[in-house]
Amino acid sequence: MMKAWRKTSTLACGLVWAAAIGESSLRAEVLLRDDFNGSGNVNTAVWRLPFGEEGSFVGRTQFRGDPATDLPQQGLAEPLASDGKVAELYLDTYSPIDPGNQFLGTDLLTKQNFARGGGLTFESRIRLKPTTTGGLVGGFFSYDVQRESPPGTLVRDEIDYELISNQAIGGAPTNDPFTNFWNEGPFTGPGAAGAGQFHNVAGLNLTQFQNYKVEWTPAAIKWYVNNSLVRTQTTNVPDDPMKLHFNLWAPDSSFSDAFNAALTPAATSGANQRYALQVDHVEVNRINTTLSANLLADPSFENQTSPNPNGTGGWTVFNNAFYDGVNLLPQDGEVALKTFGPFHGSTDASGAFQNVPALPGQQFTSSIYAYSPSGDSIFGRANYTTIALQFVNSGGAVIGSVNFSPGTNQKETPIFDGRDPNLIEDEWLKYSVDAIAPTGTAFVRMNLFFIQTQNEGGAVWFDNASLMRLDSAATFASADFNQDGFVNGVDLASWKAAYGTNAGGDADGDGDSDGNDFLLWQRQYTGPNGVAAAGAVPEPGSLALLAFTGAGVACARWSRRAL
Known part of the structure; x- marks a missing residue:
């Protein structure tokens, strides 16, 4: 089984170097990649279930906790997955722990936590499996309880994507994904407090696979759906290292947007209804960050004259x-x-x-x-x-x-x-x-x-x-809106989404997203893969005008002004 895990999961030091627009080089490092296309349990070198006091009961839901029988399975056939295979997290309406009074859900989290450094991205292709009902929450989020502040009071950092099944049912479903975050927030239930927002994404269906991505830097949190920016948060940004979670659960009425009184716990196993969150793949990358040399003396335990009595300069x-x-x-x-x-x-x-x-x-x-x-x-x-x-x-x-x-x-x-x-x-x-x-x-x-x-x-x-x-790491070009070291089509999409509405595409520092910001994007363009060929800067009549139909007349006017 380990051979299968090694093929499907990577806790990697895979390094990709890219030029950073005339600045010093940046390193993007893949910290985690899992396609869940092995067989049997998910990789237990990477994933675990909650234990102890880690919030094993949330809302109306008891999370599974037996690593022998409760770990999600991977390699399940799903034709709509990118490689035809997924992992599934289940919620059962029957719980043998307290039948008729609670649900039995799943929370899956990484054994590793991830420090932000200069920036992290985490993304996953997931969906609520069709035939879903109202009253479910499928979560993809980073989370940790780091310290007591003040002593005796637990606080948490968290960055969320939540798929709320209430949004996917009824005669005219809205299918809006939900985002939230906490920075040293109260240690309360997942749906409580925070700064939650729904996002109307045209054509989105929560029961079909979509790519959900978060970019987390010291300056901002940015949420993307299918590479389109849906939210930017530049104040009160979390800074503590966090683990990555997937879960499926049923909230109580304190999370009113997600609660559904029609979803009730089953009193017998024969009445059980099972629902699923399907996970196609997940990836975590470290960006915008330089790493020091190894700070440890004798990291491989070769100096047998070591042990140092005070632990400084040796083990x-x-x-x-x-x-x-x-x-x-x-x-x-x-x-x-x-x-x-x-x-x-x-x-x-x-x-x-x-x-x-x-x-x-x-x-x-x-x-x-x-x-x-x-x-x-x-x-x-x-x-x-x-x-x-x-x-x-x-x-x-x-x-x-x-x-x-x-x-x-x-x-x-x-x-x-x-x-x-x-x-x-x-x-x-x-x-x-x-x-x-x-x-x-x-x-x-x-x-x-x-x-x-x-x-x-x-x-x-x-x-x-x-x-x-x-x-x-280094200073970023002003039109590198996602601060990944490249100025390319992803940044152009951010400018398009923010044009005339917010500062998500502000390259000139004047507080809005307008034509001048497009001109800066054009001048700083690095090519689709982050390395610009000679003469590769796109002209408004080619890539740029194609990219923002509906603003063509204005773009032509900005281009003439720039000549």
Whole structure:
């Protein structure tokens, strides 16, 4: 099954370099691509179900949580999918947990979180499967609860697309997609508060596949449907790293736009009705961002004279962890880090950590390769491993963390968990976690933990660690409205959508989208693939005039004025 996953899912370092309109080079990096065209469960190296206190009950819906039986299936035949195959997330009107009182829905989320850096895009081709009913919400969104602000009060960052089935039913369905966002917003239900908006997109059908995309930069959030800009948000933009989710659920009356009293829970399994959200593919890209060199000393555990007692300038190894070049072939170099339980009779950890100088507001991405061998297995045992980023002040106190914390607001993301029936063994697997440094940070600390909750055996190896800083890249051309380093037809479409109505196509900084902005787009044009050939700037009589029919007379007038 792993071979099938490798063909269909990419957690990649696939790099695409492009010239940035006379500025320094930008790198676009594919962080996640999944076409869901394998077989069986979705890739458990990439995806998981919610657990613990992660909002497993929302609205009137209990989310599935058993990784043995509840994971969505991929490779399901669908002729309208781009490759003929999809994954499906289900909502059942019958829930064996509380029959007649709740629904059983699905929430699927990435194990990796994604820091914004200079910018991210995430997009997916999805639909509500036809024969749907009112009262359903199909979600595609980024989300995380990052910290308590003030202490004891949970806050969340979130950027949403929601397909609301009320929009797709009735004699004259509107089929309007819904967008929303929160920046350190209240920790409330998905439909509560925020800044939700419906968008009237001509000819759109929520029960047919459409491409939904979000571009998230420090300056703005931009939502696109089939490459047409439908919304721009330039204030209160979220900044915390977030995981990516798909879900299907039924809200209660607090989400009035999506609630439908006619959709009721079934009291018996025989009365169950099943509905589906179909996912054709998903992709996440990092844009507009430069990455530092690896900030870690001895990232591949080759310096066996290391462990450094304070974790600065090398790894500090604690409890039952040691540099091992004998028992397992390393992923990189000649040595890996072996970890196993400290056998103290209660929950405790072995592992290693390293401190790197950091400043408040800096964003970091970390990764590690890990290996769980069947010959020294943790399967069926209460042991698990994580990577974690912690932030340390000048006095040595931990002031924030992602993925492991004694606090109530952090959720561990296991690399390997002995209690997971889908545990992957005998494979080097790469895992990542991103984080942003809070106020007071002096160091970022990368931790590698083997956590033992009982006196049970098994071991996990770590190798080839990375910790890099994410920085915004070069200045963008003024007509590069989506800030991807190119000035091309996508930016022209943004100008068209904004013309005369908003500043989404403002290239000259005067606060509106008009003919002067088109002229700047024309002069900065880089060609359809981001690299302009000599003499390739389109004339108003060719590409440009074809692109904005309905404004032809005005365009001709602007062109004459420019001569």
